[in-house]
Amino acid sequence: xxxxxxxxxGNMGLPMAQNLLKAGxxxxxxxxxKAQADALAASGGQAAASVKAAASGAEIVITMLPAGQHxxxxxxxxxxxLSSAGAGTLLIDCSTIDVASARDVAAxxxxxxxxxxxxxxxxxxxxxxxxxxxxxxxxxxxxxxxALPLLEKMGKTIVxxxxxxxxxxxxxxxxxxxGVSMIAVSEAFVLAEKLGLDAQKLFDISSKSSGQxxxxxTYCPVPGPVPGSPAxxxxxxxxxxxxxxxDLKLAQDAAKAAGANTPLGADAVRIYSEFVESGEGPxxxxxxxxxxxGA
Numbered sequence: 006x007x008x009x010x011x012x013x014x015g016n017m018g019l020p021m022a023q024n025l026l027k028a029g030x031x032x033x034x035x036x037x038x039k040a041q042a043d044a045l046a047a048s049g050g051q052a053a054a055s056v057k058a059a060a061s062g063a064e065i066v067i068t069m070l071p072a073g074q075h076x077x078x079x080x081x082x083x084x085x086x087l088s089s090a091g092a093g094t095l096l097i098d099c100s101t102i103d104v105a106s107a108r109d110v111a112a113x114x115x116x117x118x119x120x121x122x123x124x125x126x127x128x129x130x131x132x133x134x135x136x137x138x139x140x141x142x143x144x145x146x147x148x149x150x151x152a153l154p155l156l157e158k159m160g161k162t163i164v165x166x167x168x169x170x171x172x173x174x175x176x177x178x179x180x181x182x183x184g185v186s187m188i189a190v191s192e193a194f195v196l197a198e199k200l201g202l203d204a205q206k207l208f209d210i211s212s213k214s215s216g217q218x219x220x221x222x223t224y225c226p227v228p229g230p231v232p233g234s235p236a237x238x239x240x241x242x243x244x245x246x247x248x249x250x251x252d253l254k255l256a257q258d259a260a261k262a263a264g265a266n267t268p269l270g271a272d273a274v275r276i277y278s279e280f281v282e283s284g285e286g287p288x289x290x291x292x293x294x295x296x297x298x299g300a
Contacts (some may be wrong), residue, residue: 006030007155008061012056012079012086013100014041017126018069021099021159022134023048028158035059046153056082060089065155069099072251073106080110088115095151096121099140101177103255104170105262110171111144120148124156125176129243137161141179143172177259180252184273184290186220191294194227198298205230226294242293247286250277 006029011022014036022032022045032050035058036042040051053059056079060066064230066086076098080086082236087097096114098107098121107123114121122144132138138160142149151164156163166175193216197207208230225231235243253274260267280296 006065010059010066012059013069014045016130017133019044022050024136024159026050033059055149057084057089060086063094065095066090067097076102076106077101078109081122094119097124097152097237099124099126101125101252104173104259107173108170119146122148122152123172125172131243137195138265141166141175143168143170177252177256181256184249184253185269186218188273188276190220191226191297195298220283224291226291235291240289242289244290246277246281246288249290250281253277258294
């Protein structure tokens, strides 16, 4: 069993780390919130006092952090992961960040002789708790092969997307599809309301027809058709609107850098920006139907 340092024990990181504990691995975890680190300790892990303490002596270091700057700070800081990890340590960053930061940190790790993977996830808090996440992984073949048994304890689908940064590229492209499709599904249900078409009837038709998509069949934005969707619990977040906006902005930044034309992605940024600015940032992103209905 591996000795793992886990940095970032938030809504996603803590259940991921707990699944590693359930699989028999040793986990020493650090989070700025002492309560989160204590929760890991209560699950059988060890609470580390710092990034350095979490990384020291670990065979594998996993991070789950909010943004690119946090990843740079945690890995490249004076007492960060790269200065604390021993030779041969495998580094896995599961944060969703910009492609440039992922590639820069991986390059810095390489100069230290350390293999690094960017492995952002899809599946939300529910997937983290159930161990059914999808991992989109960028990095070398040998590092991926070494990480795979570990990732399989936290996820159901693990895809090697290519070299460093390609995991992040896959994640932002996927979430741009998701953000745009949720707006389209929401618009369709609002139009159906205006036309006197029952929401369940629209679902029964579109979920089995050419309009079907994940935003319709798994995360339906209206109450009723999909009992497990956030619409049935007042849009309590599985994935917040603020986080969706963050990912859509990452996609737009990447599109500009690459010279890609993504007009629907740009419109999605505008719509989610207005939704978040209205005070709905902590709500589930599928609650954007409220904005569509109000607009």
